[in-house]
Amino acid sequence: MSQSNRISGGQIDRSKTLSFRFDGKSYQGHAGDTLASALLANGVRLMGRSFKYHRPRGPLSAGSEEPNALVHLRSGARQEPNTRATVAELFDGLEARSQNAWPSLKFDALAINDRLNTFLTAGFYYKTFMWPAAFWEKLYEPIIRKAAGLGALTRQEDPDSYDKGFLHCDLLIIGAGPAGLSAALTAGRAGAQVILADEDFRMGGRLKAETLEVGGQAGADWAAAQVLELAAMPNVRLMPRTTIIGAFDHGIYGAVERVSDHLAVPMKGKVRQTLWRIYSRRAVLAGGATERPIAFENNDRPGVMLAGALRAYANRWGVAVGRKVAVFTNNDDGLRTASDLRAKGLEVRVIDARKGEEVIDTSGRLGLKSVTIRSNGKVETIACDALGVSGGWNPNVNITSHHRSRPVWEEAIAAFVPGEDGPVGLTAAGAAAGALSTHGALATGQAQAIAALADLGIAAKADALPQAEDAPVAISPKWYVAGGKGRAWIDQQNDVTLKDVKLAQQENFTSVEHLKRYTTLGMATDQGKTGNVLGLAVMAGLTGKTIPETGTTIYRPPYTPVAMGTLAGRSRGKEFKPFRLTPSHKWAEEQGAVFVEVGMWLRSQWLPKAGETHWRESVDREVLATRKSVGICDVTTLGKIDIQGTDAAAFLDKVYANNFASLAVGKCRYGLMLREDGMVYDDGTTARLGENEYVMTTTTANAVLVFRNLEYARQVLWPDMDVQLISTTEAWAQFSVAGPNARKLLEKVVDQDISDAAFPYMGAGAITVGGIRGRLFRISFSGELAYEIAVPTRYGDALVRKLMEAGREFDAIVYGTEALGVMRVEKGHVAGNELNGQSSALNMGLGKMVSKKKDSIGMVLSQREALLDPNGYRLVGVKPVHKDGKLTAGSHFLAIGAAPVIENDGGWLTSKVYSPHLGCDIALGYLKAGDQKIGTQMRAVNLLAKPVQETLVEIVSPHFFDPEGERLRG
Template sequence: MSRLAKGGLIDRARSLAFTFDGRSYGGHAGDTLASALLANDVRLVGRSFKYHRPRGIVSAGAEEPNALVELRAGARREPNTRATVAELFDGLEAQSQNRWPSLDLDLLSVNQLLSPFLGAGFYYKTFMWPAAFWEKVYEPIIRRAAGLGRMAEAADPDPYEKASTFCDVLVIGAGPAGLMAALAAGRAGARVILADEDFLAGGRLNAETREIDGKPAAEWAARVTAELASLPNVRLMTRTTVFGVYDSGTYGALERVADHLPVPPPFQPRQRLWRIHARRAVLAAGATERPIVFGGNDRPGVMLAGAVRTYVNRFAVAPGHRVAVFANNDDAWRGALEIKAAGIEVAAIVDVRKAVAASLVQQAKAKGIRTLLDGRVTATHGKRLTAVDIVADGRTERLAVDTLAVSGGWSPNVHLTCHHGGKPAWDEAIAAFVPGIVPPLLAVAGAASGAFSLGAALTDGAAQGAEAAEALGFPVPLPDVPAVAEESVAITPFWHVADSRGPAFVDLQNDVTAKDITIAYKEGFRSVEHLKRYTTLGMATDQGRTSNVTGLAIMASLTGASIPETGTTIFRPPYTPVSLGALGGHHRGKDFRAVRLTPTHEWAKARGAVFIETGAWLRAQYFPRPGETDWLESVNREVKAVRASVGLIDVSTFGKIDLQGPDVGTLLDRLYINTFSTLAIGKARYGVMLREDGLVMDDGTTARLGAEHYVMTTTTANAAKVYQHLEFCLQVLWPQLDVSIASVSEQWAQIALAGPRARDVLARVVDAGVDVSNDGLPFMGAIEGTVLGGVKARLFRLSFSGELGFEIAVPARHGAALAQALMSAGEAFGITPYGIEALGVMRIEKGHVSGNELSGQTTARDLGFGRMASTKKDYIGRVMAGRPGLVDPQRPTFVGFKPVDPSQRLRAGAHFLKIGAAASLENDEGYMTSVAHSPHLGHWIGLGLLQRGPERIGERVRAYDPVRGGDIEVEICAPGFIDPEGERLRG
């Protein structure tokens, strides 16, 4: 065990059991999986992506490139989880990944022998030829060999959520700067959200042994956190990563509500995606340590110096028992002293610099630590690190250590500052990129802005928090900045030990070496964007946290350009991976989209209806009866019943728009291609409206109920679009028109009653005095009255089926009662409820256009409405409909089709070809839009768009359907298959 006897921010009284690769271990509350593994001396945690090299834990945070594991089992298995941020819980199961058969013995490590062929650009070079091999041979091999974890093979059983919240000041990061910023804004009374990805606020204060106001820094952090938690206007969100900066002060954040528990508590989500709207924000995201690249730097035991310090101080874990430090900066020296103070042997500090502040050297020497200036690590040894080779003062020496703590300095976490496209700026003084042009209303504080010393972070945080609150009108007493000792942050940039042995990894997660960068340079892929894509540097799930800056610095040294000239690649959201479950939230499965139910839904359900989604609506598709074995049988029965007697269908889903005012007639004339201002009160008219571009938008009937009162119906699909179109016309195009509109789609349930006995049935549900005779309610009549004993109703004499038809509208609450009353009234006639399949069959038999023909690509003329278009008035789309391409006589035009051999089935989507013509695009003459089996005719019928169709009635063409192997002869006919004279309608 490598657990230190004392110290750390863990709860030693609470022991947690967990497994890794099936073996049982123990840890404590407050551990991460990584710290618990190290405490149990597990140092080999994974195999690398490409070469399957053994890898250990490198970091103690979100930047971890190596320690990716599968957490949990079964449906909850989550691959590629960073052990360094996975909070330990009792019963946690973790597995290493990308190894076979075991972590210790991975046979695919033979890939290392192939490394000469697997270098930069190997995909492009090796797997180029033959092209046919790519999908069947190369890709499966690569996928098996180079990979990450396995997905769960069952649906995630846990719920996820999304939520919005608002605040005055969002503080991102709860380290010293963030705590001070939140304190300043919170004490001023602003609504503050303080978000931190860790489960413990404090940031680096928990990882170092600094003092603030004479007390341990972690204690100060705990005290400030407690004060913030006590303020009603401050919301402390730990385990929450702000991952993206979006427009107008919107931030995306992921809260891991239950990732630290075996299963979420009852009714709690696993994760919650937050949309945070902040008037101001302070980014205090800290900094990430970067390594120095040298041969053998991927050996388990080589870690970041700050991470070693974190494990020692925060988790009371000794990652090793004999440590060497390899660095280019002062901070790493303080780390060495802290490691030593915890009782761990520090064999040496190797610094690349020729001179280091005398005080640091003295302190190290006083503690008995060897210091080697102008030194380099040139090689490492052991499967797990046993020794390092060091060159210093011209002498080479092998130093037996089990841990090498490396620090190449710190890079401010500028990621979020770049989400609006701003590029970071190079600051030579700290050898790091600092925020450049940042998103509006976002300030950066502390280490994220390059203010690396603790005192500077506290001061800067307080100032930025106060400024943000003050800008919003909160009077801000600047909080006293607590006293801390000043520390040195000197650094000399150093990236790569060129004269070192063994592969020197820049990007550990994607196995990109310094040599790969040299290859990219030699082959001309020198811009950072090319470098990234050619070598895959920084393209792994860690997005190159610990490798990007080093990689581009190495490229800069090859090209001779400076680092700022070389530049960075673009930082895009999300900052760390976000699960798709969280992005979906409540909207998964049947809740993907809100379902709309018709007023008769329960009634139809009770009658055994089969439902189908039509847009958001759920509509009755057909009503099977016992003994019926397939849908066509039910549909044929329904159609026959309507044509023979009477049937009913809920058509409430049509859009209904109430129009009032003296100018409605004028508006309608401008909306529809035909004239409406002449419509008499009590009458309805069918109309077609175009889009501005001259193509058909929608069709439907509009009825005039009073002198200044009309009601328009739209298709189900276009209900919202047509309403929006009317709003646009009235608000933008013609605000002078005195017309008020209101959607009444939801107010009225509407039931269509069709068939020769429709009137007999209707007469039995209307109240006394309502005349539904052919005189009282003639074809295309629209009257108001009452039904069912006093229920307000609108009665329309309309027909989609081609039969005598009525539509009865009642307030929606009465919809089901109306359906039931019609069923009772029609019992003697064998009334049959029908679904939208039968409706579709009947409209095809009648030759009416519907959604398939109103495709957004058809003109009024294409659909046979050419003569309906008025030439005496202007209307939307008229001019554009006259474009040459839209009036070309060769355009496919609406006609009907029947199979020459009546036993043949027609297929919608089949294309028309002249008989004998080759099946080529040039010979294409149009396509079949709708088909149905007509029980009336006893064979399949179709509607479609055919070049010069109406002129070719009686001709035969080929209906060619390569998708389903159909190729039959069809005869062109007029689109109306039954009652072309319309006698039934008017009966």
């Protein structure tokens, strides 16, 4: 049965035979085939089972509107569900399987649903599975999901790659049928930058499927010649296999290019698909039209097809879907199918609704065998294996609706056409605009291109159009055949029947939006491309309203389904985001450091030594070694902002809550930044390097935000201030050197005198290291005698090695972010967990830092009554009463004996570490009236732990370690 239904003609390459498999069976087709055309050529009409009733189904269409012929394409990790066989380009070795059928497509156990159809009508979930509520999630939904549905995911990692790109043009033309080609030729010849995108692998649109002539040539040949001319124009970019998926604001369109889907496996280095963002100044939608069916009893059997699809298979692919064909139409276009098929030698019976003829039923369980016709009262059954149905053509208005424009009803063609208020800069041409003849397409394509370019000041010429048919649309609307049992399909993908629409109407779900949600009409992968208008026309008929009165739902992006991988592009796995490496990264890697992601930065979390098996061993050692002698930490990630200008000092006074004007040259100061609502959002030290020159540091996390806010302050709030800003975060490699021996170590490295007298606490200034320019700041986060030393980043790697070498005699170590965290908690310094966006300086015990003698951001509102509540939250230190007591950040404070209810909540633990000095867990926390509770005992309760964790704790000063700060001034 090799290609038994292949007939002469078509635009396939018969010299190239391709082998493929469907449901395990081998077939052959030709280059230029789709999976659907090749299967039909082999006499295979049955390609899937329906969503709800598991009805046997074959393709309804020959294009992207397909509701039925959805398959699993490819196998293994590359298997893709819900692929439309009607657009899947055939390649050698293609493998596909049918979906939603078990154990096989021909015998599907769940076809029992079809017998139960009386119970499975619209809304049956809502009515049947209401009680008890708990059953829905645990029982009903899983069963329904298994029974009803589309394809299945492989749950394997996608082996292919995807990327994205950006394109710019004067005119984007969506669709390369006669209208799109005409528009592209007009614009291309005028010299405009043009992108012509078409979802098909071959351009030409409907001309490929017709026997119509254009300019005395076969339409398909004319189209091919125009594509050749366009391809030779450097200002025209042809994008076949590219679907415009959505119109976004201001001329931006999304497009998916299927780069490798026509190959078994993408070529080396190539992506499978590319997501393009197209920036157009104007766009023309030339997306054509989609034929719609007529609803009649059992109109969903394999072999029942849209009439235009039947003709497309014959003309484009040389495939006779059946040898004995019937055509049921309400318009002249259906007659074109009949005459084309007759010309191919097929036997065709026309059932013209306009003459009182109609199809009232069909037979054939797995494929059409006969149709029953009622003709002016006379009923007869004729044998046939294909039935073409034409209920008229719907312009593809989808993209014009993406900004909520509603299509309008055009009585002359009995269809919706684009509304007036579509996306700005987008106009429709050809069948998409309701110009359904070939001449109409050529003429409107040209006219819309000329108009669009005129808007841009580009003059385009109206060349003489080639001769083409200009038949009027002769249609007499007929939506459904009355008198059946109601098993007449409207939306085949969602198994919505005439009966379902009637039920929705009876239950008063008559608005189109309700109709959609109640029956699921127009949902899932095809988004109602064939069924929507039919469904609402039926509703209009049932309610006695006109179609315009009934209205229509509108369309959202994407136009056709988009793979998740395409949207993700290269951003997945290790490439989800870029990495930022610190200057000591290479050295730390050599030491076997464990890295932690801090935003995009990779920082050393701890640096294990040989024999250390638990992270705490490493961290405890790093803390103890630093406090005992000296430790080094890469702090390059802190934001650094260079601030210069004659108003720099005044500027700092505005953006910091505390005073900065008094800061002397060569000194640095800790600063607190508030939001306007009075909450603290960032902190850091700022050094005055010169009269009009400062360098500010921010937290790692807020570097970008602080910079943005500083720009806001200088451009918007105080626009006349003479202040210039630039980030220098990455320009300098900066290391903290902390511990009692910090100075001794640095004295070996720094060329200048850095004695306490020459470089006092909070000093800042220029130094050199082996002649290399650098900066030194005497600041401390750890509470130790500490410095931060900076050199140009290129020398950062050399500096850490030099520091370690110089520090050998002091047993210097490098510590990571965990040890940093331990030491800052021991000192009671706030960090991210305390800077939580809902805490004021007063909450942090830093209330006195907020100067009321100057206007600074957040000062006024930080003084609101509720924020000054003496019983509000205060930062406290927390120690377990018993040394082995465990603390957990997030635990809540409760008074001894108080029930764990919200009224008794005293606050919470923000940060917890193990302090190797104190030999126990310690924590910081926000406690109501905490400053008044120092020395008292409370419970720290973690209700989320199982069993609930309760620890008796002592409330202490947050300064666990060296509270007088003697060490850092040493």
